Each structure stands twice: as structure tokens, then as C-alpha cells.
Amino acid sequence: MDGQPLLQVTDLKQHFRMNKRFTVKAVNGVSFDIREGETYGLVGESGSGKSTIGRSIIRLYKPTSGKVTFEGVDISGPLKEREQVLLRTKMQMIFQDPMASLNPRKKVIDLIAQGLDIHKLYKTKEERKEKVYRILDKVGLSREHANRYAHQFSGGQRQRIGIARALIMEPKLIIADEAISALDVSIQAQVVNLMKDIQEETNTAFLFIAHDLSMVKYISDRIGVLHLGYLVETGTTHEIFENPVHPYTKSLLSAIPLANPVKEKDRVAIPYDYATSGIDYSKGIQHDLTSTHKVLATPEELTAWTNG
Numbered sequence: 001m002d003g004q005p006l007l008q009v010t011d012l013k014q015h016f017r018m019n020k021r022f023t024v025k026a027v028n029g030v031s032f033d034i035r036e037g038e039t040y041g042l043v044g045e046s047g048s049g050k051s052t053i054g055r056s057i058i059r060l061y062k063p064t065s066g067k068v069t070f071e072g073v074d075i076s077g078p079l080k081e082r083e084q085v086l087l088r089t090k091m092q093m094i095f096q097d098p099m100a101s102l103n104p105r106k107k108v109i110d111l112i113a114q115g116l117d118i119h120k121l122y123k124t125k126e127e128r129k130e131k132v133y134r135i136l137d138k139v140g141l142s143r144e145h146a147n148r149y150a151h152q153f154s155g156g157q158r159q160r161i162g163i164a165r166a167l168i169m170e171p172k173l174i175i176a177d178e179a180i181s182a183l184d185v186s187i188q189a190q191v192v193n194l195m196k197d198i199q200e201e202t203n204t205a206f207l208f209i210a211h212d213l214s215m216v217k218y219i220s221d222r223i224g225v226l227h228l229g230y231l232v233e234t235g236t237t238h239e240i241f242e243n244p245v246h247p248y249t250k251s252l253l254s255a256i257p258l259a260n261p262v263k264e265k266d267r268v269a270i271p272y273d274y275a276t277s278g279i280d281y282s283k284g285i286q287h288d289l290t291s292t293h294k295v296l297a298t299p300e301e302l303t304a305w306t307n308g
């Protein structure tokens with residue numbers, strides 16, 4: 001754990017002011033970091049703020065407060081051109097619905113080369129084509145696919161196009177927001193394995209946002225658990241799955257169906273209700289159980305949870 005992290009998020013807040021009286025506090029002081037080549041999984045129920053965090057990092061939103069640094073550069077304030085370019089090239093996003101994010105009137109070659117076109121990252125048409133071919137190969141599509149249109153592809157293939165679009169920029173960080181959720185279960189594993197292979201080859205870091213905890217467990221090195229815009233627990237995948245401490249994390253994990261039918265029959269879902277939990281998230285104390293395992297709790301709560 002030495003060296004500076006690739007991405008460092010410190011006390012990030014993202015509030016949406018709806019009207020004079022009402023503000024949606026989507027993200028409430030979240031801190032975590034991602035190291036080069038690492039996959040950080042972000043989990044939590046619908047509306048917990050996962051997508052908002054991804055969007056704030058990549059600056060689809062301007063953070064309400066807090067700090068985000070990427071390769072040591074502050075990208076949370078007003079962006080100079082150099083920082084804009086850093087963000088738009090070295091950080092890429094893969095979306096949930098590749099159909100909605102791929103222009104149906106464009107050929108695959110032009111969809112994949114879009115980032116190269118915008119940032120003028122080739123000298124000749126031939127070089128552009130070669131770069132696209134190389135990426136097509138990497139994501140398991142063929143050169144013949146280059147001249148077809150996105151709507152001619154299956155969901156899994158379209159997501160490969162989405163990955164190719166990101167990958168061609170040689171990003172340091174890919175934010176994958178529910179990137180496999182819309183795919184058939186059989187295709188999900190293929191696409192996740194593709195991401196893993198790519199990561200091994202390129203050392204790209206991933207912020208992997210997903211509902212499906214078994215996929216998150218499979219792909220992530222570390223995990224952050226979000227609830228109501230607060231990061232309630234973060235740790236290595238092993239720490240979160242083998243020694244969950246926060247009651248919300250325990251509840252979330254207890255909801256995962258087990259593959260073993262005998263164990264599944266005895267699985268007990270642990271309910272959790274913030275309103276009656278007696279826990280005050282706004283106290284915001286992060287306890288270090290280990291150097292990587294942190295929990296949002298007061299000292300008293302933590303003692304009660306770990307002893308009980």
C-alpha cells in the first residue's frame with residue numbers, strides 16, 4: 001500500500017437543490033481511494049448514491065464539496081484545459097445501457113474512434129483504423145464488425161463496443177456503472193472476465209458499480225458499502241465478505257442467495273432499518289479496524305457490534 005493512489009476521493013458531497021425548501025443529499029462526505037490496476041467495487045441499495053459518486057468523479061457533476069484528485073491533480077474545482085483533457089482521456093466510463101449510449105447512425109469504427117477523433121490522437125486514417133482493429137481484437141470482436149452499425153449487435157457485443165470505446169483511450173481508470181446489469185446472466189460472466197483480462201494486460205483501475213454482490217465479490221480487490229449517501233464500511237473483498245461489521249453491510253450480504261441449496265434453505269436475511277437502528281450516520285466517524293478495513297460508527301457502537 002505504498003505510493004500515491006491513482007484516485008483519491010476525500011469527503012465528497014453531492015447535493016442537488018430541488019427548490020427553496022428541498023435538497024437531495026445524494027452523497028454525504030464519502031472518502032476512498034483507488035490504486036493503479038485495482039478494482040474498487042461500490043455497492044449499496046438503489047438510490048444510495050453509487051452513480052452520483054461515479055458521475056461526480058468524472059465531472060458530469062461539479063462536486064458540492066470535498067476533493068477528488070486523479071494522478072495527484074485536483075479535479076474537483078474549476079478545470080483548466082489541461083485537467084479537462086486528463087479527465088476526458090485518462091478516465092473513461094462504461095454505461096449500463098450500451099444501446100442508449102451508442103449512436104445508432106454511426107458505424108462501429110467511428111463509435112470506437114470517437115475519443116481519438118476528439119483528441120486528435122492519430123496522424124493518418126490508416127493509423128486510426130489500425131488502432132480500432134487492435135481494440136476490436138482485444139474485446140473479442142472481429143475487423144468485419146467495424147463497418148456495421150451498433151443496432152446490428154447483441155447486448156453483450158454492444159457492451160464490448162462500449163468497452164472498446166473506453167479502452168482505445170488507454171485510460172488509467174474506467175468507471176463501470178452497472179455495466180453488466182442489463183446483460184443476460186450467461187453473458188455477464190464473459191464481459192466481466194473480459195474486463196479482468198484487460199486489467200491484467202493494461203493495469204487499468206476500475207471503479208465497479210453494481211447491484212450484484214456476487215459479481216462485485218468476483219471482480220473487486222476492495223469494496224465500499226454505501227447507504228443513504230454515506231460510506232458505511234470499506235475494506236478488502238475478504239474483509240467485507242468474511243468479517244462484515246456494520247449492520248447494514250451484514251444485512252446486504254445476508255440477502256445474497258447461496259449456491260448450495262442446503263445452505264440456501266437455512267439462509268436468514270438480516271433486516272436493517274436505518275430509522276430504528278439507533279445509528280447516526282452524520283457523526284461520520286470512520287474507525288480503522290485494520291489499515292484497509294474502516295467502518296462508520298461511534299466507538300460504543302463498534303464495541304457492541306464486534307463483541308455481539
Ligand SMILES: Nc1ncnc2c1ncn2[C@@H]1O[C@H](COP(=O)(O)OP(=O)(O)OP(=O)(O)O)[C@@H](O)[C@H]1O
Nearest residue numbers: 016024025026044045046047048049050051052053
Ligand atoms: N441529477 C439529479 N438531480 C436530483 N436528484 C438526483 C440526481 N441524480 C441522482 N439524484 C438522487 O440522488 C440519490 C442517489 O441517486 P443515484 O442515482 O446515485 O443512486 P444509485 O445508488 O446509483 O441507485 P441505482 O442502484 O438505482 O442506480 C437518489 O435519491 C436520486 O434520486
Ligand SMILES: [Mg+2]
Nearest residue numbers: 050051052177
Ligand atoms: Mg445507479
